[in-house]
Amino acid sequence: xxxxxxxxxxxxxxxxxxxxxxxxxxxxxxxxxxxxxxxxxxxxxxxxxxxxxxxxxxxxxxxxxxxxxxxxxxxxxxxxxxxxxxxxxxxxxxxxxxxxxxxxxxxxxxxxxxxxxxxxxxxxxxxxxxxxxxxxxxxxxxxxxxxxxxxxxxxxxxxxxxxxxxxxxxxxxxxxxxxxxxxxxxxxxxxxxxxxxxxxxxxxxxxxxxxxxxxxxxxxxxxxxxxxxxxxxxxxxxxxxxxxxxxxxxxxxxxxxxxxxxxxxxxxxxxxxxxxxxxxxxxxxxxxxxxxxxxxxxxxxxxxxxxxxxxxxxxxxxxxxxxxxxxxxxxxxxxxxxxxxxxxxxxxxxxxxxxxxxxxxxxx
Numbered sequence: 001x002x003x004x005x006x007x008x009x010x011x012x013x014x015x016x017x018x019x020x021x022x023x024x025x026x027x028x029x030x031x032x033x034x035x036x037x038x039x040x041x042x043x044x045x046x047x048x049x050x051x052x053x054x055x056x057x058x059x060x061x062x063x064x065x066x067x068x069x070x071x072x073x074x075x076x077x078x079x080x081x082x083x084x085x086x087x088x089x090x091x092x093x094x095x096x097x098x099x100x101x102x103x104x105x106x107x108x109x110x111x112x113x114x115x116x117x118x119x120x121x122x123x124x125x126x127x128x129x130x131x132x133x134x135x136x137x138x139x140x141x142x143x144x145x146x147x148x149x150x151x152x153x154x155x156x157x158x159x160x161x162x163x164x165x166x167x168x169x170x171x172x173x174x175x176x177x178x179x180x181x182x183x184x185x186x187x188x189x190x191x192x193x194x195x196x197x198x199x200x201x202x203x204x205x206x207x208x209x210x211x212x213x214x215x216x217x218x219x220x221x222x223x224x225x226x227x228x229x230x231x232x233x234x235x236x237x238x239x240x241x242x243x244x245x246x247x248x249x250x251x252x253x254x255x256x257x258x259x260x261x262x263x264x265x266x267x268x269x270x271x272x273x274x275x276x277x278x279x280x281x282x283x284x285x286x287x288x289x290x291x292x293x294x295x296x297x298x299x300x301x302x303x304x305x306x307x308x309x310x311x312x313x314x315x316x317x318x319x320x321x322x323x324x325x326x327x328x329x330x331x332x333x334x335x336x337x338x339x340x341x342x343x344x345x346x347x348x349x350x351x352x353x354x355x356x357x358x359x360x361x362x363x364x
Contacts, residue, residue: 023162023195024080024082024083024162025083025162025164025195025197027197027221027222027223028222029222029225029324029326029362031358031362031363032363033164033199034199034201034225034227034326034358035056035355035358035359035363036056036059036079037085037087037164037166037199037201038168038201038351038354038355038358039053039054039055039056039351040055040056040059040061040075040077040085040087040166041087041089041090041166041167041168041171041201042168042351043055043061044061044064044075044087044089045089045090045092045168046073046089046092047090047092047093049350049351052351053351053355056079058079058080058081059077059078059079059080059085060077060078061075061076061077062076062077062078063075063076063151064076065144065147068143068144068147069100069115069139069140069142069143069144069305070096070097070099070100070136070139070140070143070301070304070305071092071094071096071097071100072088072089072100072140072143072144072174073088073089073144074086074087074088074089074144074147074148075087075089076151076155079164082160082162083160083162083163083164084152084155084160084162084163084164085163085164085165085166086148086151086152086163086164086165086166086178087166087167087171088140088144088165088166088167088171088172088174088175088178089167089170089171090167090168090169090170090171090172091169091170096301096304097170099136099297099300099301099304100136100137100139100140100170100301101136101170101204101237101238102136102293102297103134103135103136103139103293103294103297103298103301104134104135104136104238104239104289104293104294104297104317104319105135105289105290105293105294105295105297105298105310105313106132106133106134106135106207106208106290106294106313106314106316106317106319107132107133107135107138107311107312107313107314108129108131108132108133108311108312108314109124109125109126109128109131109132109133109180109207109210109211109214110123110124110125110126110129110131111123111311112311113138113139113142113311114307114308114309114311115139115142115143115305115307115308116305116307116308117307119142119143119146121141121142121145122186123138123141123142123145123181124180124181124184124185124186125138125177125180125181125184125207125211125214126180126184126207126210126211126214126215127184127214128210128211128213128214130208130210131207131208131210131211131213131214132207132208132210132211132314132316132318133177133206133207133208133211134173134177134205134206134207134238134319135294135310135311135313136297136301137170137173137174137177137206138177138311139301139305139308140170140174140177141174141177141178141181144174144178145178145181148178149182149185149187149190152182152190152191152194153189153190153191156191156194161191161193161194161195162194162195162197163194163195163196163197164196164197164198164199165178165179165196165197165198165199166198166199166200166201167200167201167203168201168202168203168354169201169202169203169204169234169349170204171201171203172200172201172202172203172204172226173200173203173204173205173206175198175199175200175203176198176200176203176206176207176215176322176323177206177207179196179198179215179218179219179224180211180214180215180218182196183218196223197223197224198219198223198224198225198323199225199227200224200225200226200227200322200323201226201227201354202227202228202229202232202234202235202349202354203226203234203235203323204234204235204236204237204238205235205236205237205238205240205319205320205321205322206319206322207319207320207322208246208316208318208319208320209246209318209320211320211322212320212321212322215322215323216322216323216324219323219324222324224322224323224324225323225324225325225326226321226322226323226324226325226326227326227328227354227358228325228326228327228328229328229330229348229349229353229354229357230327230328230329230330231330231334231338231348231353232348232349232353233345233348233349234346234349235321238293238317238319239289239293239317239319240317240318240319240320241282241285241286241289241317241318242282242318243279243282243283243286243316243318244279244282244283245283245286245315245316246316246318283315286315286316286317286318287315289317290313290314290315290316290317293317294310294313295310295313298310326362327361328354328357328358328361329357329361330357331357331360331361334353334356334357337353337356338352338353338356
């Protein structure tokens with residue numbers, strides 16, 4: 001009787017789930033599905049583009065979170081009566097939201113994050129201890145994670161077992177880490193038989209190559225995509241720098257000094273000098289990026305979040321893309337439709353160019 005009463009109540013709350021047998025989500029890139037996710041991202045973006053597009057058919061916004069962290073927010077949608085969509089908002093027009101992007105020091109993908117005196121966020125984003133991630137977007141997951149997990153548990157109790165995680169720009173970057181967090185979450189009450197598909201739109205790089213390997217593995221066979229307009233500069237961020245520390249072991253750089261000792265003294269001196277100049281300069285640049293984008297940005301973030309404690313940074317800044325790439329290649333008329341006016345550096349990052357190329361490249 002209780003279950004029957006709950007199911008009768010759900011439609012009045014906008015929470016009707018079609019619990020009939022059969023899986024709705026399918027592996028592989030679905031252009032129409034991504035088009036709907038893109039619309040959801042911009043409908044509630046809280047930017048000048050907000051409310052510019054119509055909501056997807058057979059969808060409904062049923063929950064909007066409070067702002068947390070550095071102005072992070074996420075929305076919960078119903079989609080075709082069978083799927084819940086977790087849509088993560090991107091950067092908004094204030095300095096704190098932008099600081100999250102630039103707070104780009106790398107931290108281990110396994111650890112504990114002290115957001116405030118009541119939140120020690122235990123996380124795991126990968127199996128490999130060599131995997132590192134962006135500290136600012138980890139802060140975002142730490143601030144929203146408990147709320148998202150609670151809502152997934154509620155949806156599961158109501159019969160929804162299929163989920164799409166999506167976001168555009170900063171929201172796309174966070175969507176990677178959220179997907180990884182849910183894969184490895186240390187919570188016996190979290191449902192283990194759910195299906196998750198991820199569309200990370202116009203997303204920057206979330207972590208290093210070993211994180212990307214792990215993400216691509218857990219979403220293998222068509223369950224995790226990054227969609228990129230090749231004119232858009234945002235997916236090329238953050239700055240990335242590879243040093244000899246970032247290579248897999250074993251690698252030939254481990255044995256450089258030993259190999260050089262076998263050379264004649266003149267050859268050894270020349271090669272040692274050349275190798276040292278290249279190796280040391282790249283390592284210095286990596287340390288500088290960690291210092292500026294990690295520690296100095298931490299000082300700025302702490303003014304907004306005074307109880308936040310900076311995790312231990314790693315000596316790496318080797319950011320790498322993750323997810324199966326879906327490339328939106330400009331058409332012959334693209335540049336005339338979306339010309340750069342010398343000021344709008346986000347002209348290729350907005351809804352219209354992404355939707356236009358999606359239709360031109362995948363929906364004809």
